[in-house]
Amino acid sequence: MEAKTANTTRKVSKLAQNIIGSEIIKLAAEVNEKIKNGQHVYNFTIGDFNPKIFPIPAELKQAIIDEYLADETNYPAADGMLPLREAVSKLLKERGNLDYATDEILIAAGARPVIYSIFRTLVDEGDTVIFPVPSWNNNHYSYLNHAKQVMIDAGPESNFMPTAEHIKPHIKGASLLALCSPQNPTGTVFTKEGLTEICDMVIEENNRRGENEKPLYLMYDQIYWALTYGDTQHYNPVSLRPEMKKYTVFVDGISKSLAATGVRVGWSMGPKLVIDKMKSLLNHVGAWAPKAEQLATAKYLSDLKRYDLFLVGQKNNFTNVWMVFIKVFLS
Numbered sequence: 001m002e003a004k005t006a007n008t009t010r011k012v013s014k015l016a017q018n019i020i021g022s023e024i025i026k027l028a029a030e031v032n033e034k035i036k037n038g039q040h041v042y043n044f045t046i047g048d049f050n051p052k053i054f055p056i057p058a059e060l061k062q063a064i065i066d067e068y069l070a071d072e073t074n075y076p077a078a079d080g081m082l083p084l085r086e087a088v089s090k091l092l093k094e095r096g097n098l099d100y101a102t103d104e105i106l107i108a109a110g111a112r113p114v115i116y117s118i119f120r121t122l123v124d125e126g127d128t129v130i131f132p133v134p135s136w137n138n139n140h141y142s143y144l145n146h147a148k149q150v151m152i153d154a155g156p157e158s159n160f161m162p163t164a165e166h167i168k169p170h171i172k173g174a175s176l177l178a179l180c181s182p183q184n185p186t187g188t189v190f191t192k193e194g195l196t197e198i199c200d201m202v203i204e205e206n207n208r209r210g211e212n213e214k215p216l217y218l219m220y221d222q223i224y225w226a227l228t229y230g231d232t233q234h235y236n237p238v239s240l241r242p243e244m245k246k247y248t249v250f251v252d253g254i255s256k257s258l259a260a261t262g263v264r265v266g267w268s269m270g271p272k273l274v275i276d277k278m279k280s281l282l283n284h285v286g287a288w289a290p291k292a293e294q295l296a297t298a299k300y301l302s303d304l305k306r307y308d309l310f311l312v313g314q315k316n317n318f319t320n321v322w323m324v325f326i327k328v329f330l331s
Contacts, residue, residue: 015144022137047184047256054259054317057310063296064263076291079279080107080267083298088267091301096225097239098250100269106279107294110266111223111251113287115141117278118249118268119176122217123147127175132162136184136221150174160186164197171205171216180221180251181235182228189228192235199241206247217274218248223266226257229315249274254297257311265289265297 010017035041055061079085085102092098108114115137123129125146131138132154142149150170152162160183167177179198181190190198198218206215218237225234237244253266266289268278282288289297301307 019143020140022140048261049259051259054314056258056260056263057300057306059306060258060260060263060296060300063299064293067292067295072292072295074291076107076288076294078283078288079103079275080105080289081291081294081298084265084294084301085267087298087301088269091304091307092269094304095307096236098236098269104269104272104275106268106275106282107289108266108268108282109264109287109289110255110261111221111253112266113282113285114251114253114266114268114278115219115221116144117281117285117287118219118251118274119145119147120281121274121277122219122249123175128170128173129176129178130167130170130174131178132160132166132183134160134183134185135178135180138178147175158194159188161188161190161194162198163194164201167198168201171201174216175214176217176219177202178219178221180223182222182224182232184221184224187224189232190235192233192240195235195237196240199237199244202237202247203241203243215247218244219251220248221251223251223253224256225252226311227314246271249278257314258300259314263293263297265293 031041082102084107085105088105088107089100089102092100106114106117108117119129119141123142123145127145127147128150129138129142129145129147130150130152131142132152134154139149139151152166152170154160154162154166158166161181162179171177177198179190181195182188202216202218209215220237222234222236225236228234236250237248249270250268251266252268254260254263255266268275
């Protein structure tokens with residue numbers, strides 16, 4: 001009788017029964033409610049932008065409107081509209097020192113479906129996922145995959161970035177190493193030397209495994225990479241070690257670079273086999289970026305000089321906002 005009672009009290013799946021929402025999203029909602037009620041709060045929670053202070057590019061906004069007026073409202077291609085994949089390929093090559101063909105790029109509705117599909121494509125139940133803390137939501141994606149979590153405590157002594165020395169004891173048998181640079185939420189970045197050491201470690205581990213064992217893949221979230229400035233330089237694994245192209249799956253998009261968090265255009269690039277499987281998985285989720293937004297983004301990114309000018313303005317705007325914040329904080 002007790003067992004029957006226990007079974008009838010659970011109305012949903014075991015996964016749903018124990019899942020919790022993103023802590024940072026919950027906190028952001030609470031802060032936004034305080035702002036709505038008139039409290040003066042500087043909201044540094046979720047990495048969102050106030051459109052009144054940080055609007056998307058005017059040309060991108062108009063291009064989106066134009067695509068809707070042109071009735072571009074049906075389903076997009078499963079892997080993303082070809083003009084956008086071509087524009088992303090050009091952006092990556094000319095600004096990111098990365099060479100990816102259009103069939104190695106997948107468009108999705110922002111970075112979150114990309115991350116979800118990477119986990120679902122590469123991680124089996126019981127597999128080990130390694131990620132640093134603090135970091136964004138890797139614990140929840142690991143839970144959704146019933147994965148074993150290994151959290152690397154990356155403290156101030158390493159600028160809140162994990163090192164090869166931190167990671168190495170845990171890589172034997174691991175399926176996924178999840179890294180982010182610039183890091184969310186700290187804003188810190190990998191040094192060239194630090195990331196190179198991690199790449200060499202991943203390559204060495206995969207050489208040890210051989211062809212018959214599942215590789216150790218690196219998920220590299222670089223969604224903030226275009227916003228580095230001053231003496232801060234962004235590095236990526238594939239440019240540092242070309243052999244890493246076999247093992248690296250990127251997370252990228254316009255959410256941060258173009259202040260377009262709600263426009264929902266993101267992408268991934270990686271080994272074609274992995275990208276193809278991610279595409280098939282997202283087909284069943286329907287996590288496409290809207291067709292109009294995709295075509296508009298393609299048009300906007302076709303002029304990289306315009307893109308560069310917008311980024312310069314963004315960085316100046318960030319600096320001005322921070323100066324106001326510091327002045328108020330210190331007063």
